[in-house]
Amino acid sequence: MEELSADEPGPARASGAVVPAGRTGSARPEPAREPGGTGAVPAEDAVIATRALSKRYRGGQLAVDGLDLTVPAGSVFGFLGPNGSGKTTTIRMLMGLIEPTSGTASVLGRPMPRSARAVLPHVGALIEGPALYGFLSGRDNLLRYDAADPTADPRTRRARVGTALDRVGLSAAAGKKAKAYSLGMKQRLGLAAALLQPRRLLVLDEPTNGLDPQGMREIRALVRELASDGTTVFLSSHLLDEIEQVCTHAAVMAQGRLIVQGPVADLAAGARSRLVVTTPDTGDAARILKEQGVTDLVVTETGVTAEPPDREPAELNAALVTAGVRVRGFGIERASLEDAFVALTGEGFDVAG
């Protein structure tokens, strides 16, 4: 397993000392759901691998800066970062839509954008939201996108389009003009276009953007379902809880740089958990805890949080109660991915978003 983030966050990482892609070559990133051990060379198992991938738009600053990304086969890979951190730019390079300024990218083991025509039939993509022909019906939109793929069999086209529509729950609205679709329906039609063929990789760029909570749940359920079929899913998002809910692996971007990548569990575990005491007597509680040798005390509105102690927490609780502190809650809170992110970047997540 890759070592992540974990207990040594701080400036070294924030300044771009990223888990190098080369290292994943020797430490096989093992997808949880697929037993491996065939003796295959691990680095080549990566569905997506980039090396020092950079992009500078014409006249602009570096949108992506030296990205070393490794997406293991079979993973649901969350690509996390605030708006403007370079997620879409990375995806455009992976899909061969734009040329990298420097560095290399490979998808399904083949270099991009050079091998686009061989690779892309196995990749379903939703990039920067759906784009549809408003004057065509939902079904005709899909028929057109399918016709654009020269490897798609025209004899099975209608059936595959029907299946894809079914899968995203749009069969009933398939005859309506796409311009009459709601945003959620458009998003689902975009997903259906990504599902026209059996895919080895799905690249979904903020698939829940602009959806209501119900729509978000539906998309997430669909992503989970697809992933359970064994398809590798590369999911970009600026929503932490989204990544936490559906992803097995994640990479965090900030200002065009990769900050950390690895299994979500490791990422979250890397962030320190906190001792949380809920009490109205915050001052007393802080004092007692300090006397007990607890460090990194933070007084909040509802109580006190601190570095978890090495010794039995119950003893601390006893000390607090003995001192007359009205303890209403006491426990160790496991860190979330958000905590990990804050620890890694030193800033809140929605700063740039």
Add this chain to the structure above:
Amino acid sequence: MSRAESPPKRDAKTENARPMATPTDQGAARKTGPDPRTGRGPSPLWTLGLFRDELVTTFRRWRTIALLGVLAAVPVLIGVAVKIETRGGSSAGGGGGEGPAFIAQITNNGLFLVFTGLAATLPFFLPMAIGVIAGDAIAGEANAGTLRYLLVAPAGRTRLLLTKYATTMTFCLVATLVVAVSAFAVGALLFPLGELTTISGTRIGFAEGLGRALLIALVVAASLTGVAALGLFVSTLTNSGIAAMATTVGLLITVQILDQIPQLHALQPYFFSHYWLSFADLMRDPVYWDGLVRDLGLQGLYVAVFGSAAWARFTTKDITA
């Protein structure tokens, strides 16, 4: 999953996900490239699917139908105007050579309305319609964002460009035929048909006249391929369909005006519209080919130059829309 060397159990999930996939293990998959479908191989004919879809999509659009409607209306207007004007027995364009070519002969033979209709629409209506279709070809897709999805489908940039150009050429032909057929129908309805007199003064039979009308329609369609290539090139330069259409139509008008300025006569042989009206030479007896050859040669040059430019631009362009 028809392959005998069906993969071991560990790949079962993967297999479910892609019924057509046949990699036996990661290594084999890598050796044969990432295309698990190579075993069956897509038919080369499938590549035409996009062209067919493009044709259907283009000709089903309201915009296309409206453009064709306008083109069809022009001969109707000319025919009706000539009919009204000549009710008293005077011949049309009586002032002497005014109005579009052949207009004076329409009253004697409705077939001439085909030539008049084409002569009237060729300078502006036809190329404008082509400019709209060609200008919107790539830029319109970029504008709607559908371009990125076509490219990741993957349509292939060269294939998409060729598809767009072939569709635009088809539109040239259809648009010209719409004018010709509409003109022929109106001419047959309002005026007598029969033998006709060529520009050279000889008489040819109706069947041969009809043949020449068809030939003229084809030449007119071919005369538009240069504008089509120019429009397609403009279309690769911008992400705004409207801007591309406006630029193409603007160029068209500019060239038409410059073609009238005597001081520019050194440049004029290179204007795509310079030899357009030489299609009338097909109505000479014998046919006078010089102008026609120059026209078609010039169109070929435009197609080569702007086709290559469009290709060079489009295949290297960053698609960010």
